[in-house]
Amino acid sequence: MAFGVFIHRADSIYEDSPAERYQFPRPYLTRAQQTVGDWIVYYEPRKVRGTRGYFAVAKVKxxxxxxxxxxMYIALIEPGSYLDFADPVPFGSPGDPVERGLLNEAGAISGRAQSAVRPLSAADFNRIIELGLGGDDRLLPRDDDAALSPPSDNFVQDERAPFPFEQERDRISYYGSRIVRKQIFRRVVLRAYDERCAITGLKLINGGGRAEVQAAHIRPVEASGPDIINNGLALSGTVHWMFDRGLIGLDDDLKILVSRQINDPDGVNAMINKSGHALPPLRPADRPHPHFLQWHREHCFKS
Structure with missing residues (x-):
């Protein structure tokens, strides 16, 4: 097993779905096989306009x-392992990249940087994870649950100092916990929607400087919905409640659907922003995926 980097871009010619699968040609097969059972980092190339750099982590099943x-081959991603970075990590300067393994003996970027699938050292993996899954406390939930805070700077509580590879596994296990994933998902979704409710269009900040909006899964975690930005919506508390209960839905063009089972349709329609469509995220690539919207309409929305 070994850490790795998978290059992905939203306009890729390959049939990728980062939370589920990654398609690649035969020349990369040996490298990809080495990552089976271990973690990879997704990277968006610098030539992509508005690139996110290293933007997510996932486990290859x-x-x-x-x-x-x-x-062609497919790397199947372990369900529930994909996690967008709270803070996408830039590649770095040519002389000081975050992925130090790309430097040759002369200290310049080597040709390995062009490889769509490549190995990643434990040190580089740890560096990218620390930067990507740091955090902006302003985007955390309103309740100050102590369980959301890491137990220490190193996230390791053993009296003995673990070996480096053990530290990496302990760290990624910490980030993989449900409560931390929920925290990071909230950061990512709120940032994508500028902390604004996609249905009402309201952006409300409380006295403590925190956004009065929640990160909603379109397809819930309990129904195998991934913690991926394309499965998320920023919604106010009341709207989130209605969405989860199927009283509000969205078509693939983000037109807002109101259930006929609502007892106060006039009041609900008054809440909806005047366009009649959910506000899209700031980046087109973060837009809700039709696959998840369809699931919500078929399994949740009460027409």
């Missing part, structure tokens, strides 16, 4: 031949 494309 299995590598299989692509049944629909000869010569």
């Amino acid at each position: 299995q590598i299989i031949p692509d049944p629909g494309a000869p010569g």
Whole structure:
């Protein structure tokens, strides 16, 4: 097992779904196989306009031949392992990249930087994870649950000092916990929507400087919904409650659907922003995926 980097871009010609699968050609098979059972970091190339750099982490479950494309393979992502970074990590300067393993003996960026699938050292993995999953406390939930805070700077409580590879596993296990994933998902979603409710259009900040808006899963975690930005919406508390109970839904164009089972349709329609459509996120690539919207309409929305 080994850490790795998978290059991905939203306009890729490959049939990728970062939280579920990553398609790649045969030349990368040996490198990809080395990551099975371990963690990879997704990277968006610098030539992509508005690149996020290193933007997410996920665990590779299995590598299989692509049944629909000869010569292609698919890295299947372990369900529930994908996690967007709270703070996307830039590549760094040519002489000081975050991924130090890309430097050659002369201290310059080597040709390995062009590889769509490449190995990642434990030190580089740890550095990227620390930067990507840091945090902006202003975007945390309103309640100051002590359980949301890491137990120490190193996240390790043993009396003995663990070996480096043990520290990496302990750290990623910490970030993989449900309560921390929920915290990071909130940061990512609120930032994507500028802390504004997608349905009402309101941006309310309380006296403590925290946004009065929640991060809603379109397909819930309990129904195998991933913690990915395309499965998220920023919603006020009341709207979140209605969305989860199927009283409000969205079509693929983000048109707001109001259930006929609502007992006060006039009041609900008065809450909706005048466009009649949910406000999209700031980045088009963060837009809710039709796959998740369809699931909500079929399994939750009460038409």
